[in-house]
Amino acid sequence: MAALSRSLISHLRIFSQCRSMSSQVERIIEGKPGIMTPNSKRTGAIAIKCGMTALWDKWGERIPISILWLDDNIVSQVKTPEKEGITALQVGCAHKKEKHLTKPEVGHFRAQGVPMKRKLKEFPVTEDALLPVGTSISVRHFVPGQYVDVAGITRGKGFQGGMKRWGFSGMPASHGASLSHRSIGSTGQRDAPGKVFKGKKMPGRMGGVQRTVKNVWVYKIDPARNLMWVKGQVPGAEGNFVFIKDSVYKKPDISTLPFPTYFAQEDEDVADLEPLMADLGDTDPFMAAD
Amino acid sequence: MWRRVPSQLRALTPKCNVSSSEISRPCVALYLRNFSSQFGNASTKKEVELGNLFETRLNVSVNRHASLTSPYKVYGSCLSQDTTMVPSFPRRFITTGAISQVSEDASASSLTTPRIKFKRLDKTAAHIMQILDKEAVQEVRAQSEIPDIKPGYIIQLKVEVPENKRRVSTVKGIVIARRNAGLNTTFRLRRLVAGVGVENLFHLYSPNLKEIKVLDKKKVRRAKLYYLRDKMNALKKH
Numbered sequence: 001m002a003a004l005s006r007s008l009i010s011h012l013r014i015f016s017q018c019r020s021m022s023s024q025v026e027r028i029i030e031g032k033p034g035i036m037t038p039n040s041k042r043t044g045a046i047a048i049k050c051g052m053t054a055l056w057d058k059w060g061e062r063i064p065i066s067i068l069w070l071d072d073n074i075v076s077q078v079k080t081p082e083k084e085g086i087t088a089l090q091v092g093c094a095h096k097k098e099k100h101l102t103k104p105e106v107g108h109f110r111a112q113g114v115p116m117k118r119k120l121k122e123f124p125v126t127e128d129a130l131l132p133v134g135t136s137i138s139v140r141h142f143v144p145g146q147y148v149d150v151a152g153i154t155r156g157k158g159f160q161g162g163m164k165r166w167g168f169s170g171m172p173a174s175h176g177a178s179l180s181h182r183s184i185g186s187t188g189q190r191d192a193p194g195k196v197f198k199g200k201k202m203p204g205r206m207g208g209v210q211r212t213v214k215n216v217w218v219y220k221i222d223p224a225r226n227l228m229w230v231k232g233q234v235p236g237a238e239g240n241f242v243f244i245k246d247s248v249y250k251k252p253d254i255s256t257l258p259f260p261t262y263f264a265q266e267d268e269d270v271a272d273l274e275p276l277m278a279d280l281g282d283t284d285p286f287m288a289a290d
Numbered sequence: 291m292w293r294r295v296p297s298q299l300r301a302l303t304p305k306c307n308v309s310s311s312e313i314s315r316p317c318v319a320l321y322l323r324n325f326s327s328q329f330g331n332a333s334t335k336k337e338v339e340l341g342n343l344f345e346t347r348l349n350v351s352v353n354r355h356a357s358l359t360s361p362y363k364v365y366g367s368c369l370s371q372d373t374t375m376v377p378s379f380p381r382r383f384i385t386t387g388a389i390s391q392v393s394e395d396a397s398a399s400s401l402t403t404p405r406i407k408f409k410r411l412d413k414t415a416a417h418i419m420q421i422l423d424k425e426a427v428q429e430v431r432a433q434s435e436i437p438d439i440k441p442g443y444i445i446q447l448k449v450e451v452p453e454n455k456r457r458v459s460t461v462k463g464i465v466i467a468r469r470n471a472g473l474n475t476t477f478r479l480r481r482l483v484a485g486v487g488v489e490n491l492f493h494l495y496s497p498n499l500k501e502i503k504v505l506d507k508k509k510v511r512r513a514k515l516y517y518l519r520d521k522m523n524a525l526k527k528h
Binding site for chain 1: 408411455472497
């Protein structure tokens with residue numbers, strides 16, 4: 001009897017809680033600058049890999065550069081814990097014509113009220129880093145001199161053997177090695193276990209998977225054209241999408257990053273801004289050896 | 291019906307150029323500055339931008355939101371005439387168009403009817419790379435005067451070697467090869483150093499090349515003079 005009443009009470013409590021939650025005001029997300037805490041996480045951005053060159057920095061050192069183009073990133077959906085269960089921002093990049101999109105996709109863009117984008121990617125963020133739908137994320141979201149993690153689908157290499165795919169060393173070219181100079185050699189033991197273990201490195205299709213290159217240094221950004229120069233290599237071929245976010249290991253200095261993103265002032269004309277370069281320091285790295 | 295008479299287009303391009311100058315999105319402005327005349331005459335196929343969410347039949351002007359950073363030709367008010375040509379333009383856009391246009395007007399620039407053409411992204415990427423490369427080369431050329439270097443020239447260089455405590459050394463030799471690659475254009479110099487033939491590869495636009503002087507021009511019938519590696523006596527004079 002008492003148990004029954006207890007369960008009844010608990011059910012009533014849950015029911016009333018549900019009632020109160022549904023009558024709660026919907027979360028209002030404003031696009032205003034905020035203060036970043038060590039626990040907060042900002043969005044990333046989607047860029048197109050344009051290619052690679054090499055530049056000379058002010059000390060005369062040659063730096064290999066990949067150029068990434070942040071073509072019109074816009075927040076296309078906000079995911080909140082109330083509705084979707086997670087806090088994330090869906091960012092879209094590059095244009096797409098409506099005739100090239102399926103009807104469900106078109107409906108999604110129209111429902112959110114954003115222009116049609118070619119690539120959508122969700123970036124999990126913390127609650128204080130949420131942005132309203134339609135906010136554009138420019139290249140000034142990143143600061144030159146910070147480290148970023150860049151993820152992309154690598155170049156496809158096709159069916160490759162063990163030496164290229166896994167770095168096996170193969171067998172000697174001479175000294176009697178018969179018919180197996182680049183083969184993978186042995187694949188296991190004998191009767192015990194009597195099988196080849198799953199996941200054994202063997203020839204197969206290489207490339208065409210998503211990989212992340214970590215701790216890529218941002219050398220220069222051009223806010224007028226939304227271009228970003230980063231040092232080193234970035235996965236993927238030219239013209240492919242890459243996803244950039246703040247580095248996890250080499251965390252950037254919180255005070256320098258625009259949080260939740262960079263909001264352009266009304267009077268600023270984007271065309272007039274000069275490219276921003278990373279600060280290389282005052283000490284000449286070559287003379288420092290003395 | 292998509293192939294409009296080029297003359298009509300040309301008539302429209304002045305208008306386009308004017309409106310394009312208003313574009314605050316510099317990527318488009320950049321491309322237009324470089325290629326406006328070329329584009330004006332080139333394209334005859336006008337595919338109406340169906341992807342544009344805000345295009346309505348009632349409202350002839352097509353607002354192009356922040357997509358203006360896309361580097362393709364913006365046809366300004368040309369599109370206004372085009373929409374009338376397309377009767378199939380959806381009534382279904384009307385409802386969303388009215389609402390979203392209000393928000394659009396607030397955020398987008400004051401440009402009326404931009405339309406952006408698309409190319410395959412890797413082509414766009416290559417185009418961007420080309421432009422950046424040219425800019426970088428022009429920047430270096432504007433700063434220091436770099437003479438023309440062809441194979442067969444005898445050159446004297448002042449090179450600053452950062453690794454060697456920034457000593458400026460003079461290097462004299464014959465150019466045996468030149469490789470054109472935009473900013474990374476390199477040339478090979480062959481010279482006799484203490485009786486030993488030495489070949490050096492230099493970047494033409496490197497900030498470490500302080501001074502280049504052309505001393506003599508030899509007549510050669512080849513772009514790459516690798517045969518000089520076998521002819522050591524020919525180098526003795528230089």
